[in-house]
Amino acid sequence: MNSPRVFVAGPATWNSIVVLDRLPDPVPHMQFAEETWETIGGTSAGKALSLAAAGVDAVLYALVGDDEAGHWIQDALAAAGVPVLWGESTQTERHLNLMTRGGERVSLYLASPSEQSGGVPEDVRAAIKGSEVVVLDLAAEPRRLLPVAAELGRRVWVDVHDYDGANEFHRPFLDAADAVFCNADKLSDPLAFLRSRVKAGTSFAVCTLGAEGAVAVDAAGEIFRVPAVPVDVVDTNGAGDGFFAGVLAATLDGALLPHALAAGAASASAVLRSRHLHPLLDPVLRQA
Template sequence: MSRGVDVLVLGGAGVDTIVQVPELPLPYADSYMIDSGIRARAGQTGDFVALGLSALGLRTHHLDLIGDDPEGDLVRALHRDRGIALTAVPQPAGTKRAVNLVGPDGRRLSLYDTSRTRAADRLPVPVVRALAESSRHVHVCITQPCADMLPVLREAGVTVSTDLHNWDGHNPYHEPFAHAADVVFLSAAALTDPERTMRRIAERGRAEAVVATAGAEGAYLLAGGELTRVPAVTPPAPVVDSNGAGDAFAAAFLFGRLSGEPPQRCALYGAVAGAHACTVPATRTDALARDELLSRVDGLESSPAFSR
């Protein structure tokens, strides 16, 4: 079967309104003056993964529910301008949106508008099946209603990845995604015992690799039954925003995997891309290009301080 798409990204399209605040948590006050401006830009988790994959030279297709509204126009324009194929399924409730409060140290607090999703939302099965069958890999965001597509993807015989984000290891909503994916990404932020959670994912599901990112502490990689630490990579410029770092890590890891690289090198790709993402202001959607990623990885591997 011809695979005309390298990666199909399901879900996670939307718009963030960025507010740069003087500190987090933000103390109560009647008002704040935001000198940097309050800006809306397209780019939520699925958009960022698609951008990262495309920048690395992978043929990428993104599918999600998107409204006929100003936010939807921003999402469509982003994909059009970056040359990323987009299948926009009409969403009467409107395009997903959020407000991100970003502190001076790059940390963020996200406020998600849940009124723009409905329990009855569905992706069109024939469209998803056809795209999956023409793809080498599918990355599934945990936005509703992507869980319903997991059996369809299994029937299509395509490998799957997902990002559980700040899962606590117990919320049952995340479990179908965790157990259906060949590669599982998550943040270690809410985990009391990352190794235990990672091994449980592998034991109960089909994951060949589980990655838990830990910010400035690097990441944990579970592959072939062995848990290893992935050292953090020093960002090439000052850290200004952590938004999108996990998505950049996932995109670069998948690039390595689809290029036939071993898990440890895939994780190094992810660490480099994630560090780069932390230097990109929240109002922009820049992604690390393939040549720059490989150049930085080569530089790290040739450094006397580098160790596997």
């Protein structure tokens, strides 16, 4: 395999989506689902799909088990044209996502991948070494790769999602990052957080704001904002990953931050039109 421009490591999962009129109250009761379906999940799979759609030479590294869910994920990503380096796990990660039409979500983890031991696989190390950007998502195996990316001098991009400003699991990812992405769900002052990451040495930091678009701070401290692209939303899963991938693809093409943010918003809008992580999966998972 030729060295990819982008190496992405992290979750590729099999998800059951249940759409409700409201998230369940924490009391015994009964609710009726408005809609349900099965699909691929995982923040890293979402980024890899959007990068593939943008024509970026990227490879995903993810863990799956030798089970039905793992086979479904492998077959679907192959059919969607996403190159993947597969690591072995005792079981495939599976989630049950309770959703509302407005994008609220409760994720129940039904199964988690097994922890890896021993040395980093040589094909993984080679892919990291040959890449321009290494994307390491929040999971145990990408965390194990942080020292490898540092040793090989690769630029690391991270997405800390709904970081609250204090969770220690996120710390090594933030410390290694050349670019930081997050959302505003648990941050009382997103701009202050973005400025703190730039002050710590990142090239830029971005916070997505849902329907309000996104805000970013560059190394000079300048603030940039981009509105969300208006779209009839089918499903919100993966929109943040699409935004991340759009910014990355544009940056690799030499775009300045304001233009890269606009590309991110356009990429996210494509994801919002599909009930899967990306429209590339629509023909693949039509019956799911």
